[in-house]
Amino acid sequence: MSHEALPEPVKGRYFEEFEIGYTLVSPARTITEHDVCAFAGLSGDYNPLHTDAEFARATAFGERIAHGVLGLSVATGLTYRxxxxxxxxxxxxxxxxxxxxxxxxxxxxxxxxxxxDKRVNRAMGGGIVSFDIRVVNQRDDVVQKGDWKLLVRMREDAMEADHGAS
Known part of the structure; x- marks a missing residue:
């Protein structure tokens, strides 16, 4: 007996639903000692700036800091949430x-x-949405920032209407 998997329900926005200027703020998350140690193990990046308190104390930061890419990874998760x-x-x-x-x-x-920004890319089945992303700490400092580009699905009726117009 075979079973057909049910499609996962869509919770996100389709390409057509994104409006330029639309802004959201994610939930917050504290970066812990465990996060830094686990990321060092996962990535293999044991730079003493992240893993050695005595070494880090003698740097311009005066203490250990999180990996930059750890911040980017957490930003991805917070955005997904x-x-x-x-x-x-x-x-x-x-x-x-x-x-x-x-x-x-x-x-x-x-x-x-x-x-x-957003632009249709029908050849890829959707549209490209550009986001300005800012990672902000509890002191309101922007610690990381940049632009992300995602290919986002279009609604089925929008794709069908487009193919009918061709």
């Missing part, structure tokens, strides 16, 4: 990213997501 792209993203196409300030162990960060 908004539900904005849940079930509608076809692909993450790219990013332009800046690490502006360190994320310290114990910092609580959130993400501000703003739609800045």
């Amino acid at each position: 908004l539900g904005l792209i849940d079930g509608t993203t076809i692909a993450f196409l790219g990013l332009d990213w800046k690490f502006r300030k360190p994320i310290l162990i114990g910092d609580t960060i959130h993400v501000i997501v703003k739609v800045v």
Whole structure:
């Protein structure tokens, strides 16, 4: 007996539903000692700036800091938690990213997501949505920022209407 998997319900926005200027703020998350140690193990990045308290104390930061890419990874998760792209993203196409300030162990960060551009890409089955992403700590410092481009599904009726017009 075979079973057909039920399609996962869509919670996110389709391409047509994104409006330029639309902005959301994610929930916050504290970066912990465990996060930094686990990320070092996962990535293999044991740079002493992240893993050696004595070494880090002698740096310009004066203490250990989180991996920059750990901040980017958490930003991805916080953005996903908004539900904005849940079930509608076809692909993450790219990013332009800046690490502006360190994320310290114990910092609580959130993400501000703003739609800045969109364009149809029917050949890929959707449209490209560009987001301005800012990672902000509890002191309101923008610690990381950049632009993300995602390929987002179009509604079936929009795709059918488009093919009918061809």
